[in-house]
Amino acid sequence: MSDVRLRYPIVVNYLSIIVKVLLLAIASMIIARKLNTFEYSVWGILLSLSMLYITPIALWRFWSIRYIRRGVEEAYTTALALTIGWIVVIIFLHLGVSKFYGILLGGEAEQLLMLGIVYVAVFILYSFELSVISVVFPEYVGYSNILYSVLRFILIVLLVYVVRLGFLGVLLASVFNVIVVTAFIWIKLSKKIAFRKPRFDLVKKWLKMFPIPILSVLGQNIRSLDRLVVPMFSNSELPVAYLTINYAITQPLKMNQSVLSSLYARLLKDYDRSRARRDVEETIKLVSLPLIFISATLIVLGKPILSLMNPKYVDAFPVLIVMVLTVLMNSYFQVYFNSIKAIDTIDLQENVRYGDLFKSNLFQTICANFARSLLGIIIAMTLLLSYKGDMVFYALAFPLGYAIVLPILLSWIYLKSKKLIGAGFPYKEVVKMVLASIPAILYYYYSGAHTIMVYSFFSDAPILIVHVIVGVILYGVTLLVLSDWTRSLLKASLNVLRKSFNK
Numbered sequence: 001m002s003d004v005r006l007r008y009p010i011v012v013n014y015l016s017i018i019v020k021v022l023l024l025a026i027a028s029m030i031i032a033r034k035l036n037t038f039e040y041s042v043w044g045i046l047l048s049l050s051m052l053y054i055t056p057i058a059l060w061r062f063w064s065i066r067y068i069r070r071g072v073e074e075a076y077t078t079a080l081a082l083t084i085g086w087i088v089v090i091i092f093l094h095l096g097v098s099k100f101y102g103i104l105l106g107g108e109a110e111q112l113l114m115l116g117i118v119y120v121a122v123f124i125l126y127s128f129e130l131s132v133i134s135v136v137f138p139e140y141v142g143y144s145n146i147l148y149s150v151l152r153f154i155l156i157v158l159l160v161y162v163v164r165l166g167f168l169g170v171l172l173a174s175v176f177n178v179i180v181v182t183a184f185i186w187i188k189l190s191k192k193i194a195f196r197k198p199r200f201d202l203v204k205k206w207l208k209m210f211p212i213p214i215l216s217v218l219g220q221n222i223r224s225l226d227r228l229v230v231p232m233f234s235n236s237e238l239p240v241a242y243l244t245i246n247y248a249i250t251q252p253l254k255m256n257q258s259v260l261s262s263l264y265a266r267l268l269k270d271y272d273r274s275r276a277r278r279d280v281e282e283t284i285k286l287v288s289l290p291l292i293f294i295s296a297t298l299i300v301l302g303k304p305i306l307s308l309m310n311p312k313y314v315d316a317f318p319v320l321i322v323m324v325l326t327v328l329m330n331s332y333f334q335v336y337f338n339s340i341k342a343i344d345t346i347d348l349q350e351n352v353r354y355g356d357l358f359k360s361n362l363f364q365t366i367c368a369n370f371a372r373s374l375l376g377i378i379i380a381m382t383l384l385l386s387y388k389g390d391m392v393f394y395a396l397a398f399p400l401g402y403a404i405v406l407p408i409l410l411s412w413i414y415l416k417s418k419k420l421i422g423a424g425f426p427y428k429e430v431v432k433m434v435l436a437s438i439p440a441i442l443y444y445y446y447s448g449a450h451t452i453m454v455y456s457f458f459s460d461a462p463i464l465i466v467h468v469i470v471g472v473i474l475y476g477v478t479l480l481v482l483s484d485w486t487r488s489l490l491k492a493s494l495n496v497l498r499k500s501f502n503k
Contacts, residue, residue: 044244
């Protein structure tokens with residue numbers, strides 16, 4: 001039986017996500033309102049660059065967390081040494097990238113991006129440590145989220161809202177926050193993982209199996225290109241701001257990562273087909289529980305929520321709708337994708353032949369993930385080249401490209417998972433969640449919540465927040481009436497809280 005439980009870390013992580021979503025939403029709103037459009041766009045570019053920079057570490061991170069989970073202790077120090085070496089390379093690379101965007105957007109952009117070099121370095125290390133703890137102690141992803149969100153909220157309020165340091169305040173808050181959370185994760189890992197001498201033979205084996213992580217890297221790189229490519233077509237920072245604001249708003253939809261870490265860790269070490277089927281279907285339910293309601297709320301209250309961030313970004317509402325649908329489909333894609341990745345054991349073979357590697361289910365699913373990225377960007381670039389002049393359309397091109405491709409790939413990976421694991425889709429529970437969201441949607445419309453514009457935060461935002469709280473209550477109560485499974489999950493959550501307080 002696996003030593004990683006499914007529901008416990010998921011309950012912990014969901015509770016942490018509630019805290020994270022609330023605090024990060026307020027922090028994101030402060031950033032969007034206190035930074036001018038230029039600074040906000042540069043911040044969005046820095047975030048995209050950071051995501052781009054971390055993708056090459058997947059060459060060893062992809063394999064190292066699988067080996068760590070399976071008990072190969074040297075895998076951690078080997079991957080850590082490679083990560084630190086990559087950080088050194090990135091520091092020099094970032095200097096050149098900053099100069100490029102300085103030429104594209106002006107000298108001030110170069111200066112601001114150069115300041116972000118420290119954030120880039122610590123973010124890469126944080127990303128590696130977080131991926132390790134997600135398979136060793138999945139519940140600590142939740143604890144890390146709480147620390148991250150609380151600390152970032154305090155620092156953003158202090159440095160950006162009170163002291164009014166602008167871009168510098170956001171940067172300082174982010175750097176200090178990531179350093180503290182990384183240290184917290186490292187301390188916990190040090191109690192479980194012995195620090196052994198790095199093994200060169202592991203590096204050699206990981207690099208030999210490079211086709212799988214390199215395709216994963218390329219897929220992630222492609223999906224991080226939108227905010228970097230769009231300015232080259234628009235010659236304006238506004239579409240980047242539109243993308244950045246919508247990424248911030250749709251962040252709550254991406255909470256499924258905490259759920260996936262528990263599923264991935266369980267299936268990596270102890271695979272049993274019947275249990276795996278139950279775990280995958282349970283994960284789909286857990287992913288859907290907040291996802292259905294949040295998606296409905298973001299679509300119906302999209303304009304009020306955009307105005308909450310900053311009224312000047314309300315025009316980006318079409319981008320928000322497409323992003324919500326894309327993230328919704330991607331969330332289900334990721335469940336099946338990660339389950340197939342976890343059960344494949346091709347990497348355990350002593351001498352892996354490329355023929356076997358290319359025939360493996362692991363390689364096939366990675367190829368499918370890469371294909372959706374490649375096809376998505378081809379569609380996006382076609383749209384950008386075919387129509388010019390509209391800033392909302394520039395921002396819409398990439399989300400629309402991925403939205404067109406995802407239904408095809410989602411269907412394929414669902415059938416693949418059905419064949420390998422036997423996992424279906426829990427339509428009965430998901431339909432109940434859709435039905436439970438209807439009272440909230442009707443309330444939003446009949447109460448006029450969908451027409452609210454937040455021009456003054458302190459006078460308008462509380463009204464919008466009250467409407468959302470009523471929507472949450474309506475959804476929760478209706479779902480508890482309709483679903484036995486939800487009532488069972490609520491009891492489990494209350495037990496977790498009771499045990500935590502009794503310690």
